[in-house]
Amino acid sequence: MPILYECEYRGRRYAGLGLPKPGEPVLLYPVSDGQVRAAVLAGRGLQALLQSVTSGRETVTVAGDDPEIHYLPPLLPSGSGNSLITGFMGTHRSKYPAPPAPDEEFRAPNWLIKGNGSWLETNGGPLNVTASAVALLEEPEVALVFVNDESGAPHYAGYTFANDLNDIGLHLQNPWGWTPYAKLCDTSMTPWLFLGEPPRTVTGQIIIERGGAAAWKGDFTCGADSIFQRVPDMVNHLFSFPGLRRAGLVSYVLLGSDKASWHAGFRIADGDRITFDLASHGVVLSNEVRYAPVVEATASAGFTAWGSSES
Structure with missing residues (x-):
């Protein structure tokens, strides 16, 4: 390909x-x-x-x-915020009690905005997360890449792979309200745009290193055959919303992930290196996790000090 x-x-x-x-x-x-x-x-x-x-x-x-x-994320505009990372949640068949019936009615999975495309890291870049993270989870995912024409119609360009790092511990504390906070971790993406249809099957291995040695390993599978919903239904539903059909917008759409290290009892720590060896496609995505200190907002000149009780 x-x-x-x-x-x-x-x-x-x-x-x-x-x-x-x-x-x-x-x-x-x-x-x-x-x-x-x-x-x-x-x-x-x-x-x-x-x-x-x-x-x-x-x-x-x-x-x-x-x-x-x-190396740049595929089709990333420079000097512009005209790109968006979004993702689906709870898509993999392992998270459902039974496989879908051939004629089962489409029910859209949960979805969220991950961030601006300029926030993406590529291979080797650091993945920054807040030092207050509860429990991190790496997520190897297929990322579909779309670009809108002047009328706002999305055009599929191809696919690549991403690590949708997130704070699953925070998510589980309040699944209905805190998931957007939990997803405010950096996302990494391979720069390679595969010019073909979304893959049916992707296989590989997750390796998490600590202090230069492997601390956890696990196999993973993703791709259309692993997803409960039909990918065209997911995409068509997503782009039915006008907010995602702005002229020139590049959309990176993450298709979701199966269970990984957190589900096996492993806990990612500051300085760990997460590597996805995507053996089926001959590529590797590797990034180090960095805990960023919490920074409080301050008031600019001419305003009462931020957080002051003065009126």
Whole structure:
């Protein structure tokens, strides 16, 4: 399956094809911000999309591990907040008492806004969470990538993978009210845009390291075959809301996750490294968890001190 990615290198934006291989150079094609998104919206097919990125341009070849390469989440706009991370909850079949009947009526799963696309981290970046977190849970998920045209119609571009890190301990204290707080953890995403239909099956392993050694391991499966609902129904229902159909918006839609380390009794700590080895697709997503200190809001000049009881 063709794979497309974008990166920044020495102040310029580039695109590349395929998965970089360890120790081998990568061939980069200069692109402008929005060029790849425009090619997706043109809708002229896969070959036209690839040609629009690679033809008629001077290329640069650099080492794949060059520290000056900064890989970007797929189609991420630069200098703009016109991108959104959202996700579904409670989608996996393991969380339901029985498999769905072929003619079962669609019932939309819970959904939430995870954050602005500029909050995304890619491979190697830190995942910041509040130091007051109760109990963290990593979640390996398929992320569908959409971009809206000028009329607001969403166009599917492809898929990638994400870690929807969240505070499941806080969520369980008040599932009906505190889940949005629990989801205010950084999200990481692979930069590789797989140019195909949403995957039926994704398999891999979660490795959590502490002090440089593996502290917990577990296998995982995700993808359409693991989900109770039908993915097209989920997507069509989501984009029935006009708020998600703003012109030019890039949407990263997370399809949900199965049980993971927390359910096995493991507790993630500050400094742990979470790695998803997505063996079925030949990619790895690895990030270190960092606890950020709680910072209180303060008043700006000309206002009574924040929190003061003075009138």
